[in-house]
Amino acid sequence: MLREAFEYLTTPCPPLARRYGYLAEALALGARYRRQRRAWAPHVDACRRFVLEATERVPQGGRALVAGSGLLIEVPLPALAERFEDVLLIDMVHTHAVRRQAKRHSNVRLLTLDLTGALAPLDTALSNGTPLPCPSPPDLPGERFNFAISCNLLSQLPLLPLDAIDRKAPGTPQAERERFAQALARSHLSWLTRVAEQAALFTDTESLWLEHGALQEREDSTWGLDLPPPDRSWDWDIAPAPEEDRRRSLRHRVGAWFNPPAPDGLSPCGRHRSPP
Structure with a gap:
């Protein structure tokens, strides 16, 4: 607890991200990983293998983007730094440990950014009592990335915004909440496939509650997206x-x-796009 409290007080974080719980969530995830390192090991190994396999499908060199870099638990950063000329790690929070890892590689940069583009408009909407906003992921400077990967981000994007809606606008109709959550997931998928020549993604797709090995409850985690079978x-x-x-x-x-x-x-908000 003392470690998490110190990190909470000293970790650089945008005020809005701190207020909406992104810093607390990152630190809680790190604490859970330390407790469950052994249980998580097969997942961490599978993630890193997948990232490495995905990078082998693109030429060496160029620019790489890691969306939802988090605590770098699932990201083989040294291998990415060696394979690409420039590696950009994007997340709402970069902890001290992540900053130390990034500093070991001269070609790794950190960018603190809301990839949904919806958090500030949502905060305004909840303060003013106006309709929930349509997400608008930000454009990134420079040429398209050669490679981009989204790391356990798709399912998580709506969670803290929905918590804020529950707290600040509890009368919001359930259908409106669901449309907003689906728009966040859809806009992220659209942004990911647009920002790079070659994109890859991993995300949790289902949550399973088990008791003594028997399935008790199952919940979809992809917010209604029609995804093909995973590779x-x-x-x-x-x-x-x-x-x-x-x-x-x-x-x-x-x-x-x-x-x-x-x-x-x-x-993402359900309206047909205008032709380019």
């Missing part, structure tokens, strides 16, 4: 009992795609 898949025992529940264990099913599909012709 690779594995299980992630993210919270073995009693980590989150005294009797039940939480397992995530993870899917990984070498060429994730772009969404259909609808905009």
